[in-house]
Amino acid sequence: MKKDIIIAGGGAAGAMAAWFAVEKGFDVSLVEMKERGQYHPCSGVYPLHSLRGFPPLPDSVFERDMVTMRVMSPTNDALIDAREFKTTLGKIILRSRFDNYMIDVAEKKGAEIRDRTRITKIEVKPDQVSVHVKDSNDAESIISGDILFLATGTSGLHFHDQLGIEKPHLVQTVIGEFECTEDHIEHALSSGAYHYYVNKKITGIGPFWITCRKDTFNAGIIDYKVTKERFVEAMQKDPRVKSLFAGSKEKVWPGQKSAYTTTLIPCAPIKTPYSNRLLVLGDAAGLAQAFYYEGVWEARESAKYAVDTITRLREEHKAPTADNLADYKKSLARNLVNKFLRSGRKNSWLFWQAQPDETLWYYFCDAMQKNKDLRALIVKCFEADYATSDVDLDFKAGELIFQSIPMLRKVLYAPHFLKAGSIK
Numbered sequence: 069m070k071k072d073i074i075i076a077g078g079g080a081a082g083a084m085a086a087w088f089a090v091e092k093g094f095d096v097s098l099v100e101m102k103e104r105g106q107y108h109p110c111s112g113v114y115p116l117h118s119l120r121g122f123p124p125l126p127d128s129v130f131e132r133d134m135v136t137m138r139v140m141s142p143t144n145d146a147l148i149d150a151r152e153f154k155t156t157l158g159k160i161i162l163r164s165r166f167d168n169y170m171i172d173v174a175e176k177k178g179a180e181i182r183d184r185t186r187i188t189k190i191e192v193k194p195d196q197v198s199v200h201v202k203d204s205n206d207a208e209s210i211i212s213g214d215i216l217f218l219a220t221g222t223s224g225l226h227f228h229d230q231l232g233i234e235k236p237h238l239v240q241t242v243i244g245e246f247e248c249t250e251d252h253i254e255h256a257l258s259s260g261a262y263h264y265y266v267n268k269k270i271t272g273i274g275p276f277w278i279t280c281r282k283d284t285f286n287a288g289i290i291d292y293k294v295t296k297e298r299f300v301e302a303m304q305k306d307p308r309v310k311s312l313f314a315g316s317k318e319k320v321w322p323g324q325k326s327a328y329t330t331t332l333i334p335c336a337p338i339k340t341p342y343s344n345r346l347l348v349l350g351d352a353a354g355l356a357q358a359f360y361y362e363g364v365w366e367a368r369e370s371a372k373y374a375v376d377t378i379t380r381l382r383e384e385h386k387a388p389t390a391d392n393l394a395d396y397k398k399s400l401a402r403n404l405v406n407k408f409l410r411s412g413r414k415n416s417w418l419f420w421q422a423q424p425d426e427t428l429w430y431y432f433c434d435a436m437q438k439n440k441d442l443r444a445l446i447v448k449c450f451e452a453d454y455a456t457s458d459v460d461l462d463f464k465a466g467e468l469i470f471q472s473i474p475m476l477r478k479v480l481y482a483p484h485f486l487k488a489g490s491i492k
């Protein structure tokens with residue numbers, strides 16, 4: 069039986085695509101190599117804006133409200149508490165639970181879910197796509213369909229070679245899982261704060277983070293090259309960071325071999341996320357930014373635009389040729405790449421790549437401590453839809469941070485802010 073859509077990968081992008089596609093009446097088969105509910109390395113930050121434009125999710129898929137964010141530099145520290153503005157920053161998710169919920173919904177609505185099934189080969193032919201799979205009993209079969217959604221994240225990049233498409237640029241990350249008491253989360257971890265610690269001696273590209281779940285938290289680093297040993301060393305180096313781990317224990321979730329996972333995060337979108345009978349979704353298309361590092365929302369957004377694109381083709385009786393699928397790239401550019409991901413690139417440059425130390429991040433923390441308007445603006449950034457907002461939040465925040473820099477130093481840093489477009 070030929071399917072309308074074959075979805076390779078049942079992570080955030082694939083699961084959401086299956087859900088949306090069956091709702092539009094497509095005959096869908098989703099293939100995922102893992103068992104449902106297995107650990108998926110992800111910190112779990114799910115900002116408020118990510119909830120908009122998707123079907124509501126029950127409270128049971130969320131670990132906790134994210135109400136605080138602590139930003140730290142080697143010599144500075146500030147806390148944003150969204151309760152100061154009677155709101156939250158978003159939610160925290162555990163991916164095994166979150167993805168599982170989406171897969172279950174898609175299945176109930178009629179999608180065929182083949183989990184514990186590994187894709188071994190993908191062929192795109194002029195008249196169909198063929199996906200070769202091997203299930204948990206090593207039984208091999210071929211699924212054929214009209215179009216393929218490639219949503220295999222960063223763990224299926226060999227398919228890019230097989231299909232002759234560009235791979236996204238990547239950085240490495242180590243994530244460690246820990247258990248602790250709620251009391252530790254409340255007091256040592258500032259009411260479940262999402263800690264964002266920027267220190268060039270520790271990482272070369274992204275933050276050192278801590279994100280609290282329920283009775284557990286995860287921590288990690290992002291860099292061009294990371295190791296578990298470097299991460300453990302980073303945990304011990306700064307007494308303030310070390311104290312955040314005091315009394316906690318390593319935790320191993322179902323599907324994990326150890327409490328530490330080394331994996332990859334994309335840092336730039338690929339140029340052509342489509343070809344004949346093929347759309348590339350989520351991390352496989354490079355739709356995340358290492359400095360902001362959230363990618364679950366981008367993955368789910370890409371699922372929405374992929375399904376919208378092929379729904380339009382069906383209505384217009386058009387074939388899924390590369391030319392006809394090119395609208396998908398335009399939707400990604402308009403809604404993700406040109407605004408939100410660009411903001412990530414700009415801020416990554418300004419606070420990270422532009423200077424040899426973390427002075428500008430120090431001033432960011434400083435301004436955050438002292439200026440309620442900046443805190444309000446940062447809280448707004450978690451809620452804003454960058455694609456539709458007329459307000460340039462980065463520019464407004466940039467101005468407030470720049471104001472906090474001592475007069476003599478302003479001369480030194482003005483070119484950076486000007487280049488990032490954060491002041492005029």
Ligand SMILES: Cc1cc2nc3c(=O)[nH]c(=O)nc-3n(C[C@H](O)[C@H](O)[C@H](O)COP(=O)(O)OP(=O)(O)OC[C@H]3O[C@@H](n4cnc5c(N)ncnc54)[C@H](O)[C@@H]3O)c2cc1C
Pocket residue numbers: 076077078079080081082099100101102108109110111112113114185186187188219220221222223224241242243288331332333349350351352355356361362363364365367
């Ligand atoms: C350490 C870390 C921390 C992160 N923190 C955050 C965060 O706080 N917030 C946030 O929003 N994002 C975060 N991200 C990014 C986020 O996890 C990804 O952007 C998101 O998972 C992308 O979804 P996806 O569906 O494209 O890929 P994935 O979720 O990776 O899904 C791909 C799926 O394809 C399956 N697959 C691969 N190969 C095959 C095959 N051969 N056969 C069958 N199935 C296959 C995999 O098993 C996987 O389930 C983090 C990422 C990492 C690594």
